[in-house]
Amino acid sequence: MEDHISFILNELGEDREKYFNAMSPPIIQTSNFAFPDVDIFRKSILDEVNSHVYTRGNNPTVEILRKKLAALECTDDALVFASGSAAIAAAIMSCVAQGDHVICVRHPYSWTSALLSKYLFRFGVDYDFVDGSDMNAIENLIRPTTKLLFLESPNTFTFELQDIRACATLAKKHNIKTAIDNSYSSPLFQQPAKMGVDIVIHTLTKYINGHSDVVGGAVCSSHEIINKMFMEEYMTLGGIISPHDASLVIRGLRTLPLRMSRVQSSTKIIVEKLKTHEKIKRVIYPFDPDFPQYELAKKQMSGCGGLFTVEFNVPDIESLLQIVSKIKRWKIAVSWGGHEALMMPIAALYNLPGRADPHIPWNYVRFYVGLEEPEYLLEDLLEALVRE
Numbered sequence: 356m357e358d359h360i361s362f363i364l365n366e367l368g369e370d371r372e373k374y375f376n377a378m379s380p381p382i383i384q385t386s387n388f389a390f391p392d393v394d395i396f397r398k399s400i401l402d403e404v405n406s407h408v409y410t411r412g413n414n415p416t417v418e419i420l421r422k423k424l425a426a427l428e429c430t431d432d433a434l435v436f437a438s439g440s441a442a443i444a445a446a447i448m449s450c451v452a453q454g455d456h457v458i459c460v461r462h463p464y465s466w467t468s469a470l471l472s473k474y475l476f477r478f479g480v481d482y483d484f485v486d487g488s489d490m491n492a493i494e495n496l497i498r499p500t501t502k503l504l505f506l507e508s509p510n511t512f513t514f515e516l517q518d519i520r521a522c523a524t525l526a527k528k529h530n531i532k533t534a535i536d537n538s539y540s541s542p543l544f545q546q547p548a549k550m551g552v553d554i555v556i557h558t559l560t561k562y563i564n565g566h567s568d569v570v571g572g573a574v575c576s577s578h579e580i581i582n583k584m585f586m587e588e589y590m591t592l593g594g595i596i597s598p599h600d601a602s603l604v605i606r607g608l609r610t611l612p613l614r615m616s617r618v619q620s621s622t623k624i625i626v627e628k629l630k631t632h633e634k635i636k637r638v639i640y641p642f643d644p645d646f647p648q649y650e651l652a653k654k655q656m657s658g659c660g661g662l663f664t665v666e667f668n669v670p671d672i673e674s675l676l677q678i679v680s681k682i683k684r685w686k687i688a689v690s691w692g693g694h695e696a697l698m699m700p701i702a703a704l705y706n707l708p709g710r711a712d713p714h715i716p717w718n719y720v721r722f723y724v725g726l727e728e729p730e731y732l733l734e735d736l737l738e739a740l741v742r743e
Contacts, residue, residue, distance in 0.1 A: 357426075358426065358429075360427075360543075360612060363423055363426045363427055364423065364608050364609055364611065364612075365609065367422055367423055367426055368418065368419040368420075368421075368422035368423060369419060379602075379606075380416060380419050380602065380605060381416070382416050382598050382599050382602045383414055383415040383416045383598050384598050384599065385410060385414075385598075386409065386410050386411075387409060387410070388407045388408055388409065403585070403586075403590075404432075404581070404582055404585040404586070410595070410598065411590065411593055411595055412585070412589075412590060414595075414598050414601070415598075416598040416601045416602050416605075417435050417595075417596060417598060417601040419601075419605060420433075420435055420601045420604055420605050420608075421433045421434065421435055423605070423608055424542070424557070424563075424573050424575055425575050427542035427543070427546075427575075428537075428542045428546060428547075428548055428555045428575040429546050429548050429549050430548050430555065430575040430576050430577065431576070431577045431578040431581065432575070432576065432577070432578055432581040432582075433573050433574060433575040433576075433581065434573065434574045434581055434584060434585060434589050435559070435571060435572070435573050435595070435596045435601060435604075436571065436572040436573065436574070436589075436594045436595065436596060437570065437571065437572070437594045437595060437596050437597075438558070438560070438570050438571065438572050438594070439464075439536075439538065439556070439557065439558025439559070439560060439561075439570075439571070439572035440464075440466040440467075440470075440572065441572050441592075441594035442556050442557070442558070442572030442573055442574050443464070443466065443467050443470065443536065443556055443572070444470050444588075444592075444594075445574060445584055445588035445589060445592065445594065446534050446554050446556050446574050446584070447467075447470060447471070447475070447503065447505065447534065448475070448588050449580070449583060449584040449587060449588050450502050450503040450532050450534070450554075451475065451480045451502050451503060452480075452502075453478060453479035453480065454479055454480075454481075454500060455480055455481070455500050455501075455502040455503075456480070456481045456482065456483070456498050456500040456501040456502065457471060457475075457480065457481070457482045457483075457501070457502065457503045457504075457505060458482070458483050458485055458493060458496050458497070458501060458503070458504045458505070458531075459471055459482060459483070459484055459485070459504075459505040460484070460485060460486075460487035460505065460506055460507050460508075460510070460515070460517060461484040461485060461486060461487070462484075462510060462512075462513075462515075462714055463484075463505070463507045463510065463536070464507060464510075464511065464536060467505070467507070467536065468484075481500070483496045487506060487507075487508065487515060487516075487517035487522075488515060488516065488517065488518075488648065490518065490521055490522070490525065493522065493525065494525060497529050497531070501529065501531050502531060502532060503531065503532050503533070503534060504522060504525075504526045504531050504532070504533045504534075505533075505534050505535070505536075506519065506522055506533065506534070506535040506536070506547075506552070507535065507536040507539075508535060508537075508539075508545075508547075508655075509539045509540070509641050509652070510539070511538065511539050511662060511691075511721075512664060512699075512701075512715055512719070512721055513639060513664060513715065513719075514539070514639055514640070514641050514646070514662070514664070515648070516641065516648045516651050516652055516655075518651060518655075519535065519545075519547050519550045519551075519552060519655050520550040520551060520655070522552075523547075523550055523551030523552050523553075524551060527551065532553045532554065533551070533552045533553050533554070534552070534553065534554035534555075534556060535547045535552050535554070535555055535556065536556050536557075536558075537555050537556065537557055538556075538557050538558045538561055538562075538692075539660065539662065540656055540658070540659075540660065541557075541562040541563065541611065541615060541660065542555075542557070542563075543611060543612060543615050543657070543658065544615065544656050544657050544658035544659065544660060545655060545656045545657070548575065548576075550655065553576060553577070553580065554574060554575070554576045554580060555574070555575040555576065556572070556573070556574055556575075557572065557573045557575075558571070558572050558692075559571030559572055559573055559596075559604050560572075560690060560692065561690060561691055561692025561693070562611065562614070562615065562660065562692040563604060563607060563608060563611065563692075564603060564604045564607040564692075564693075565607040565610065565611065565614050565692060565693060565694065566603070566606075566607055566693060566694060567690075567693030567694065567695065568603060569600045569603045569604055569607070570600075571596045571600060571601075571604055614694075614726065615658060615660060617726055618660055618661035618724055618725070618726070619658050619659055619660055619661065620729075621661070621724045621727075621728075621729035621732070622640070622659070622660070622661045622662075622663060622724040622729075623642070624729040624730075624733065625663075625722075625724060625729055625732060625733050625736070626638050626640050626643055626663055628733055628737075629665065629733075629736065630643070630645075632737070632740060633668065634667060634668050634669065634678070634740050635665055635666070635667060635668060635740075636666040636667065636668040636718075637665075637666045638663055638664070638665055638666075639663060639664040639665075639666065639719075640659065640662075640663040640664075641656065641659050642656075642658075642659035643663075661691070661692075661723050661724035661725070662691055662721065662722070662723055662724075663721070663722055663724075664719050664720065664721045664722070665719070665720050665721075665722060666716070666718055666719055667718045667719075667720065668718075669718060672702045672705060672717050672718075675700065675702050675717065675718055675720070676700065676702055676703075678739055678740065679698070679700045679702075679720065679739075681738070681739035682698065682735060682736060682739045683735055683739075684696060684727070684731060684732055684735035685697060685698040685722060685732065685735065685736070686698070687699070687700065687703070691721075691723035692723070693725065694725050694726045695725040695726075695727075696722070696723060696724055696725040696727055696732050697722070697723040697725070698720055698721065698722050698723070699720065699721040699722075699723075700720045701713055701715045701716070701717060701719045701720065701721070702717040702718070702720075705717050
């Protein structure tokens with residue numbers, strides 16, 4: 356019962372008798388906590404990850420969210436951060452020191468790439484980016500100083516996957532920790548810890564909160580890893596989520612299964628209709644049978660969510676942007692995972708002053724399917740493709 360999704364989302368961590376049997380947990384909006392005597396104060400200081408001393412450490416509202424996230428990912432514990440990038444940074448930094456080496460899948464989330472190549476590199480942490488689908492390439496990069504293999508499966512634009520179980524097995528053979536950004540799938544559709552991964556990371560901003568009104572991140576792992584990270588990166592850097600935002604994420608979790616089911620079913624309808632259009636070269640979606648890693652996706656993911664990318668069959672950037680300008684029911688925006696349909700035309704990031712062009716081709720547009728009726732969204736796309 357205690358590992359049932361309904362129990363986790365609606366009951367776990369919610370000791371209602373402590374707060375007047377209210378159905379929604381209170382927001383404990385305090386910076387500080389008082390103690391009745393010195394002995395209890397000392398015990399709390401020695402176990403702050405499980406006690407309430409100061410909200411920069413462990414806050415009761417945030418603690419409820421921690422318990423739910425850890426249970427969803429089948430890990431011992433979790434930490435909640437102010438953003439997904441803060442969670443990624445803390446997770447990676449907790450595994451390395453000067454002189455260590457990180458292997459990371461190529462083209463990860465942009466701030467993961469920046470952390471490794473522009474920040475940690477300055478402090479003597481070396482790195483290599485690798486084709487994560489090539490196990491031989493990964494193994495060939497392993498050094499005696501390699502401490503972390505960082506995965507992102509699927510990534511969030513072209514959706515390349517790694518064989519998670521094989522990567523975890525290889526890393527354990529060489530005493531290397533594994534971490535994965537699992538944001539694309541949510542804990543409902545992929546559980547990397549069950550496949551041997553040490554550290555599972557999420558942006559809470561997206562599916563888990565699901566309402567486009569909170570920025571947050573999470574790290575889920577073993578007691579040993581979480582306790583060490585809490586006392587070092589978490590407490591030192593202070594990238595915490597507020598109790599108010601934690602309560603909003605708890606609210607979002609209540610409907611996570613419903614939202615994920617709706618998003619996935621709508622996406623399937625839209626992808627199938629778009630694949631045959633003459634102005635579309637291909638649709639990239641891990642659960643499409645034409646996706647190159649389709650069998651692997653079905654093997655390690657139980658669902659796929661609402662992100663897909665369209666490669667348009669148009670002659671130039673101007674033609675593509677004309678199509679984008681005619682689409683009205685999908686908003687141009689970064690991020691995804693909320694209630695609203697979004698699109699991200701990579702062409703918008705080309706020819707920006709002072710910036711290199713992206714590695715992704717200009718004729719790629721990423722779409723996110725929200726909670727709107729699929730016919731409503733599909734009609735808008737198809738009309739934009741036929742308008743002159």
